[in-house]
Amino acid sequence: MRKLRTFSVILFTISLSGCAASPSSIPPAFVPKSQYAKVDCNELRTEMRAEQERLYALSKEQSRARKRDIAANILLVPDTAETNHALWNDIALSKGKIAAMDVELTVRCTDSS
Numbered sequence: 711m712r713k714l715r716t717f718s719v720i721l722f723t724i725s726l727s728g729c730a731a732s733p734s735s736i737p738p739a740f741v742p743k744s745q746y747a748k749v750d751c752n753e754l755r756t757e758m759r760a761e762q763e764r765l766y767a768l769s770k771e772q773s774r775a776r777k778r779d780i781a782a783n784i785l786l787v788p789d790t791a792e793t794n795h796a797l798w799n800d801i802a803l804s805k806g807k808i809a810a811m812d813v814e815l816t817v818r819c820t821d822s823s
Contacts, residue, residue, distance in 0.1 A: 730776040733769035736798055738805030743813045751819035758811040765804040772797045 746754055775797060 730779045733772045733801055736801045738809050739802040741806035741810040743810040746811055746814040761807050768801050
């Protein structure tokens with residue numbers, strides 16, 4: 711019985727290692743803030759809100775993919791790594807854009823602009 715429990719724990723741990731990353735664990739990609747240097751402050755705020763909404767949607771989709779992967783790995787069903795990789799890249803890019811826009815807003819845009 712003890713061997714079965716140990717084997718189950720090992721199998722579960724191995725199955726989780728092949729899962730999609732959680733959205734919060736995906737680091738931002740580098741996006742130069744210079745690409746937003748000539749964007750009007752109001753437009754920049756609008757773009758940032760739109761990108762934050764996009765990131766929220768991508769993160770929800772990534773979370774669903776992670777849950778599917780966990781279930782698939784437990785059932786030993788082939789994973790969906792290609793889809794997860796595409797989401798990972800999109801989330802990283804979105805986080806990078808938000809970071810670059812945030813820096814640009816902080817540096818040159820005030821509440822009065």
